[in-house]
Amino acid sequence: MAETLTILGLESSCDDTAAAVVADGPDGARILSSVVLGQADLHAAFGGVVPEIAARAHSEKLDLAVRRALSEAGVTLRDIDALAVTAGPGLIGGVLAGVMLAKGIAAGTGLPLIGVNHLAGHALTPRLTDALPCPYLMLLVSGGHCQLLTVRGPASFERLGGTIDDAPGEAFDKVARLLGLPQPGGPAIEREAAAGDPARFALPRPLLDRPGCDMSFSGLKTAALRQRDLLIAERGGLTRQDRADLCAGFQAAVAEVLAEKTRRALAQSGAPALAVAGGVAANATIRAALKRVADAAGVAYVAPPLALCTDNAAIIAHAGAELFRAGHRDGMDLAARPRWPLDTGRPAMLGGGRKGAKA
């Protein structure tokens, strides 16, 4: 590999304003800094991300995130070799804020500019954390997205399947809401489920009876709602144990669907390794189910640390470094894209979760 590249990355496609500096060299990639300024407090009252509020907060905070990332890395813009910025998919106001700042820095410094697909940032994370060679199978599973991809290179992805309606994290969040648990719902459900019996309620395993790797989670959420209403009608309310059992049953159903669809995708792709990314990959039951799938198939299993599974700019800088080495450059006409499928050879999925094609 050629000399070390120092890349400044920007991320602003959803509700995290992030900047990072990554040094990509012969011994692999090193994160010199990774600053993530969350916006959870701004959106809490609305029960979800409000795009206009997110865009304004990104415009206000991106500058600060960049300054902090440079200072924590102990570098200045003079030490940077290229700028990598999320150019989509995501909430367009936020993506525009990042792309405009990156263009401004590029115009002022003459640095090369690289527009990065946010999903590619996630999908390439195991190469940043574990130097995982391509090809590998990636299960990208978050609050806004769910897809199975064969990763062949920094700009070469084949989608084998994905959700046709809700993303799993979105389903976790909705089920938590209907059980009166706090947001984000994933960790809350996982905590409750620890004391529950996953076999008490017969919740469905959507689409497992159909061939292929596509998934569906919206019916599962509705089944949980029906079960809750049934308990309320029968006994006038839910006991703590009822709630724990529902959480355990729901979590087990999601884990089983993800594991079985991943098993099929692994067989189909023939990839020698399985990797996961996205907030839902934090769930221990799901992680363990996927590890069993990898072990049974005799392939390696990579689950990056949680801070790099969720949204951050280090994964964008790293993807930018890979693209830069492959000769990718963008000009001042780089567009911000609300939708940007990774696998352009296939028709877009029907659903991608509450944030559109966002992960």
Ligand code: KG4
């Ligand atoms: O990747 P992420 O941080 O953000 C985006 O979706 O962009 O994922 C957040 C999602 C939320 O829906 C949250 O409920 C879910 O990941 N999540 C979990 C767990 N931790 C976070 N789901 C299940 N189990 C968890 N432990």
Ligand code: ZN
């Ligand atoms: Zn993401």
